[in-house]
Amino acid sequence: MVQRILIAGASGGLGNTLYQALHKRYEVLGTCFQHSMPHFQTLDLRDFEATNKLLADFQPDLLINTVAWTDVDGCERDLRQAFGLNLETALSIRLAVAAQNCKLIHISTNDLFSGLQSLSNEEDRPEPVNVYARTKYMAEQLFADLPNALILRFTFLSWWTSGKTSFSRWLVQSLQQGQTIKLFKDQYNAPLYVGTLVEWLEQLWHLQGVYHLGSERRSRLDTGLALAQALNLNTDLIEAVSVHDSHLYAPRPLDVSLSSEKLKQATGLSAHFDTEIAKLAAALPADLQPN
Ligand SMILES: NC(=O)c1ccc[n+]([C@@H]2O[C@H](COP(=O)([O-])OP(=O)(O)OC[C@H]3O[C@@H](n4cnc5c(N)ncnc54)[C@H](OP(=O)(O)O)[C@@H]3O)[C@@H](O)[C@H]2O)c1
Known part of the structure; x- marks a missing residue:
């Protein structure tokens, strides 16, 4: 039974959302690193001794690992940092979880695939095209032989703002300010609202x-x-562009849509795009509400 949960990366977008949802019903401890937050334990997860001690002291039944460096161009420019933050942190967790024998949920990404195929499933072989994706895939492999490890791959939509601005927030703020924005017409995924x-x-x-x-x-x-329409924003300000014209530093996979059929078979759970957008729009935060 799960009673005590450790959220690694509770100062980040996903980790903080999970913390807010879980801490009223479970005994939850969150960790932060460079963005210290009240109630969270500051910890550099590259430090195995400190990570192991935290698990030994807190004795979680479940550890949710949301830690990563998600800056795709940053990872391409700084390999040392990318491998440190995405792989070394996962190695500490791998060793500590095995030592303490607790359940692990490791958050991975849809970006692992080559982008040449639609709706990849769990049997399809990841072929990362950039350093971020390669480090995330290598992190997954650290947990491959660990009993009690669950690896979740997805991409999510949220209103997160601290540290970095989410896609949804950037889109709404830009359109509210009358700015033209460019969106990729040839980059695909299968997004999930973080609340789902x-x-x-x-x-x-x-x-x-x-x-x-x-x-x-x-x-x-x-x-x-779809999000702009759901919020009655001016869609004329949205310009369709191609990834090929964007001159991004790191290569980007074009189609990283995932098939969730395995999840549906195992649990009956499934999500639909229109509903995810409606739920995201309904959760528009107060600071983005029109006056
Ligand atoms: N954002 C997306 O759209 C997306 C899509 C697919 C998958 N994912 C995956 O989802 C997970 C969460 O993403 P996110 O957007 O929520 O990321 P985020 O907001 O950047 O949060 C990352 C977290 O990792 C922590 N962290 C970084 N280096 C650390 C270290 N050395 N030791 C301890 N903690 C460290 C950060 O702490 P501080 O901020 O305190 O430094 C922060 O809490 C990641 O695994 C990411 O790969 C994200």
């Missing part, structure tokens, strides 16, 4: 192995248009 993961979490943590989570395949442009 929160809703599902307790039904997931008995699972083991790799699971894909997502809604339906949509381009970044389709997602932006």
